[in-house]
Each structure stands twice: as C-alpha cells, then as structure tokens.
Amino acid sequence: MGRALRADAERSVRAILEAAEQVLVDDPGASMEQIGERAGLTRTTVHRRFANRKALMDALAISAKQQLADAIEAGNPDSSPPLVALHRVTGNVLRTKNSWRFTLGSPLADTSAAAEIWDRINVRCLDLLARAQRDGLLGPDTDLEWTRQVYYALMSEALQRFPEDKEPDAKTTDTLATLVVDTLLYGASPRT
Amino acid sequence: MGRALRADAERSVRAILEAAEQVLVDDPGASMEQIGERAGLTRTTVHRRFANRKALMDALAISAKQQLADAIEAGNPDSSPPLVALHRVTGNVLRTKNSWRFTLGSPLADTSAAAEIWDRINVRCLDLLARAQRDGLLGPDTDLEWTRQVYYALMSEALQRFPEDKEPDAKTTDTLATLVVDTLLYGASPRT
DNA sequence: AGGAAATGTAACACGAGTGTTTCTCTTATT
DNA sequence: AATAAGAGAAACACTCGTGTTACATTTCCT
Structure with a gap:
C-alpha cells in the first residue's frame, strides 16, 4: 500500500x-x-x-455507507427503549440519506465494495426490530425481514418530503421521523 | 401522420x-x-x-403505463367494496410491475411522455383510498398522498419477493397482495 | 402476381467519454 | 531551504454507441 x-x-x-x-x-x-x-x-x-470510474463509485459507496453506519450508531440503537431508539435512528438516517441521495439511493451506486458495511447495518437494524418485537411493539408473528424492507422504503419515501435545496431544520426531520415510525408500526388505519 | x-x-x-x-x-x-x-x-x-433512444424510452413508458392502467381498471377499483378492490388491484398491479420491472420501476425509464396516463392512475388510486377512508378503513386524519406514496413503495418492495425467473402463480401473487394491503393498513404492530 | 413495405448487410461520419502521458508550476512537509 | 508530492495544461490513442445511408433481398398485402 x-x-x-x-x-x-x-x-x-x-x-x-x-x-x-x-x-x-x-x-x-x-x-x-x-x-x-x-x-x-x-x-x-x-x-x-x-484510477477509473468504478474506483470512484466504490469509494463513494464506502464513504456514504460508513457515514450511514455512524449515524445509526449515534442513535444508540441498543441502549435505549426501542421506540425511542427507532425515532432517533430514523432521524439520523433521514439526515444522512438526504445528504447522499444519489450514493445511498441509486442502484447505480451500489457497488459490492461496501457490502460488509451494509451487512452490519442490516444486522443492527434487525436487532433493533427484534428488541421492539420483544417489547410487544411489533406483533409476535411479524416477519422482521419484511418489516426492515418496509422501514427502509418508508425512509426513502419520506426523503421526497424534504426540501430539495436547503438543509432541513430539526423540526422537519423530527416530524418526518415520526411519520415514518408511526406508519411502520400502525399503517394508515384509524388510531384506536 | x-x-x-x-x-x-x-x-x-x-x-x-x-x-x-x-x-x-x-x-x-x-x-x-x-x-x-x-x-x-x-x-x-x-x-x-x-428514431433514437429517447423515442424508444418514451414508447416503452407509454406502453407499460397503459398496461398498468388497464390492469388497475380490470380490478374494478370503484365498483366494489374498498377492501376487496384494494386486494384485487394490488394483485393486478404486482403482476404488471413484475413483467415491466425496468420500465415501471427505474427512474431512467420515466419520460414525460406518459405523464397523462400516470396522472390518471394517481387519481384512480386516490379515489380508491378516499373511498376506503369514508368506510373507516383509513383514519379520518390520514394523509392520503402519503398513503398513496407508501402504497406504491410497498408494492415495489413486494416485487423483490417474486420469483426472479418464472411467472408467479396465483397463490404467490395473492399472498403478496395480502401482505401489502395488511402492511399498508395496519403496519407491523400486533393485530388486536 | 405485382407493387409496396420491411428487413438485412455493410458501410460511414460523428461525438463523447475514458485512460494515459509529459511537462511545468505550485504547495506541503521536515 | 530543500525535497518530494500534488495539481494544471495540453495533448494522444482508444473504445463505444449513435445516427445515417445505399443497396439487395425477403415478406406482406390486395
């Protein structure tokens, strides 16, 4: 080297x-x-x-996914109550994904170079969801893989509600994080 | 002409x-x-x-979106009970999206040529959701635009659970349609 | 069967992006 | 202040996809 x-x-x-x-x-x-x-x-x-375009893409993917992993860690995903952690992590992820929309959002930027980081992220996420399930926040029969998939998709959708140009303020981020978590847990049905 | x-x-x-x-x-x-x-x-x-690549893309977009619109119509979205319609339409859309994953899924195939068809589809979808809301299936305060966004995203995610190679059988499609609708309405929380 | 339309084959010009090299000048490091 | 590393400028060869043309052959249509 x-x-x-x-x-x-x-x-x-x-x-x-x-x-x-x-x-x-x-x-x-x-x-x-x-x-x-x-x-x-x-x-x-x-x-x-x-050296070439691919090398740049790989570096992009690694850099952004590492930032994503850091943002998740910063939310203390396994040392606070699941619901709290879920909100905090969601907010952090939304901010990071907003700053790296292409790299973290487009399949074109999905190189295999960052696969290990991605795996770790997935594990962290599943751990958190499993903890939420143990707390009764999720149904005992809920498919956690599916829930994770839905969770990711909801955050991607929420991104479209961020201001395109400027950095979002804390309130906007928090509102959207709440929307994502609420939708993930309770869907669109009337709250009882 | x-x-x-x-x-x-x-x-x-x-x-x-x-x-x-x-x-x-x-x-x-x-x-x-x-x-x-x-x-x-x-x-x-x-x-x-x-004539050129763009013309091909436009034709692709129009063709696929028209098929999507037809698939939705075939589900009688406004002449049957919302929940039934939602299931049927979801199944039909899943089948069509599965056959046109690139054209209907990739932003690269999103030309402005099919905008009118897309608009009609969106209106149809919002109508159906509004009818579901009137029936109490959705909360009275639910943001229907957000719900539609989530509905589309859920169907896209469900696509990943289709067999890549062969055509899916009726049972697979139905199971996934149920998963999508259930998740859209009730999220991941325990069913009461 | 006859004419029109469609396709195949084989070129050609063109542009755009990539990757590399060489040389000169500037900047960081110790 | 000396040295090595970095950046700019200006080329060069190369690949690949695009769009077009001309001509011969096949296929449809009535």
Missing part, C-alpha cells in the same frame, strides 16, 4: 466525493470532467485520485 | 419493446444493438422503428 496522502490531496479526495454526489444526483450519467469541475479540479486530478 | 404499419413491422415494434425491457432490467445502460439482438432484429431495424 502507498504512503499517506498529503493534506491537499486528502482535501481533493473529499472534494471529489462530495462533487460526485452533487453532480450525479442530478445526472447519473455525468462525466468525470463534470465531477472534477464541480470539485474545482481538473479531470486529470480526478483520475489521479481515482 | 404516416399510414398504418404492416403486420410484420407491428410485430417488430412489440418484439423491440419486450426485448428492451428484458435487456434493460439487467443492464440499464444496454445499447440499441443488444436490444435488437434480443428481439431477433438488427440495430438498423430498431432505428427504423424508433
């Missing part, structure tokens, strides 16, 4: 990753040149940091 | 549309040549029927 990167190179790497997200979310077929331009760099430099 | 197509040309058009779906679902970036090959035709012929 090569030695450590110099500070400016490190900055370039981050700039490229963020630029890639911003450009690709609008045009999934955008070129390396467009990405470099957005990052304030030349295409040559982009290629210096990432 | 040009005169009617000859029978063999008509067959080619259908073959190309079906081939496009089959090829693009595996590789969204597939070339016109690959599509033609799958259809048993030459690239030249593909270009004769569809």
Whole structure:
C-alpha cells in the first residue's frame, strides 16, 4: 500500500466525493470532467485520485455507507427503549440519506465494495426490530425481514418530503421521523 | 401522420419493446444493438422503428403505463367494496410491475411522455383510498398522498419477493397482495 | 402476381467519454 | 531551504454507441 496522502490531496479526495454526489444526483450519467469541475479540479486530478470510474463509485459507496453506519450508531440503537431508539435512528438516517441521495439511493451506486458495511447495518437494524418485537411493539408473528424492507422504503419515501435545496431544520426531520415510525408500526388505519 | 404499419413491422415494434425491457432490467445502460439482438432484429431495424433512444424510452413508458392502467381498471377499483378492490388491484398491479420491472420501476425509464396516463392512475388510486377512508378503513386524519406514496413503495418492495425467473402463480401473487394491503393498513404492530 | 413495405448487410461520419502521458508550476512537509 | 508530492495544461490513442445511408433481398398485402 502507498504512503499517506498529503493534506491537499486528502482535501481533493473529499472534494471529489462530495462533487460526485452533487453532480450525479442530478445526472447519473455525468462525466468525470463534470465531477472534477464541480470539485474545482481538473479531470486529470480526478483520475489521479481515482484510477477509473468504478474506483470512484466504490469509494463513494464506502464513504456514504460508513457515514450511514455512524449515524445509526449515534442513535444508540441498543441502549435505549426501542421506540425511542427507532425515532432517533430514523432521524439520523433521514439526515444522512438526504445528504447522499444519489450514493445511498441509486442502484447505480451500489457497488459490492461496501457490502460488509451494509451487512452490519442490516444486522443492527434487525436487532433493533427484534428488541421492539420483544417489547410487544411489533406483533409476535411479524416477519422482521419484511418489516426492515418496509422501514427502509418508508425512509426513502419520506426523503421526497424534504426540501430539495436547503438543509432541513430539526423540526422537519423530527416530524418526518415520526411519520415514518408511526406508519411502520400502525399503517394508515384509524388510531384506536 | 404516416399510414398504418404492416403486420410484420407491428410485430417488430412489440418484439423491440419486450426485448428492451428484458435487456434493460439487467443492464440499464444496454445499447440499441443488444436490444435488437434480443428481439431477433438488427440495430438498423430498431432505428427504423424508433428514431433514437429517447423515442424508444418514451414508447416503452407509454406502453407499460397503459398496461398498468388497464390492469388497475380490470380490478374494478370503484365498483366494489374498498377492501376487496384494494386486494384485487394490488394483485393486478404486482403482476404488471413484475413483467415491466425496468420500465415501471427505474427512474431512467420515466419520460414525460406518459405523464397523462400516470396522472390518471394517481387519481384512480386516490379515489380508491378516499373511498376506503369514508368506510373507516383509513383514519379520518390520514394523509392520503402519503398513503398513496407508501402504497406504491410497498408494492415495489413486494416485487423483490417474486420469483426472479418464472411467472408467479396465483397463490404467490395473492399472498403478496395480502401482505401489502395488511402492511399498508395496519403496519407491523400486533393485530388486536 | 405485382407493387409496396420491411428487413438485412455493410458501410460511414460523428461525438463523447475514458485512460494515459509529459511537462511545468505550485504547495506541503521536515 | 530543500525535497518530494500534488495539481494544471495540453495533448494522444482508444473504445463505444449513435445516427445515417445505399443497396439487395425477403415478406406482406390486395
């Protein structure tokens, strides 16, 4: 493995990753040149940091999924009551997914490189749901795999209700997290 | 407008549309040549029927969305009890979406050409949900737009549980339709 | 059977993106 | 201040897909 990167190179790497997200979310077929331009760099430099497009995609996937994993950990998913954890984790995930809509949302950015991180995330999520089930929050016969799938889908849908341009405020995030958790648990039927 | 197509040309058009779906679902970036090959035709012929890639995508979108609209109509969404209609429509939609996973599922196939059909579908869906709400199946304060969004998302997720290769049997479809409707209405909480 | 339409084959020009190289200049690191 | 690493500029070759054309052959339609 090569030695450590110099500070400016490190900055370039981050700039490229963020630029890639911003450009690709609008045009999934955008070129390396467009990405470099957005990052304030030349295409040559982009290629210096990432040998080819696939390498860039892999790095994007790993970076974003790691941030997602961190956001989940920050919600203390297994050291607080399931319902509380569910709300907190949902809020954190919504924020992260909103910042990385392309990388975390588009199948085009789903490289196998980040599979291990993704697996860990899935396990964490299933643990939390299992704990919720033990607390009677979920039905004893509920299919947890299906519930997890639905949970992910609900968060993706909720993203469409975020403001496209600016960063969402805490209230918006909280309202949407509540909507997601409520829908996941109780669906659309009348609350008794 | 040009005169009617000859029978063999008509067959080619259908073959190309079906081939496009089959090829693009595996590789969204597939070339016109690959599509033609799958259809048993030459690239030249593909270009004769569809001037450019966009024209093909538009035709794909219109064709598939029309089939979706027909499948929904076939479920009599407004002449039977909401719960029954919801089940029937869900089953029909699942079948159609399964046959047109790329065209109906990928944002890449979302051209503006089929916007009118899509609008009609959305209205039909909202009508059905509103009728369900009047019957007390949905809470009186439920956000119907959100419910529709969730309904679509649930069906997309359920698709992942269809057999990838072969056509699903009636029982599988029915089981999944039930899962979707149950989840939409009641979520994951214990049934009382 | 005759004419029109459709398809196949084989080219061609074109553009766009990729990946690489070389050289010069700038910046970080110690 | 010296040295090594990084970035910019300007090429180059290469691939791949697209869209078009011309001509020969096959297929449908009446």
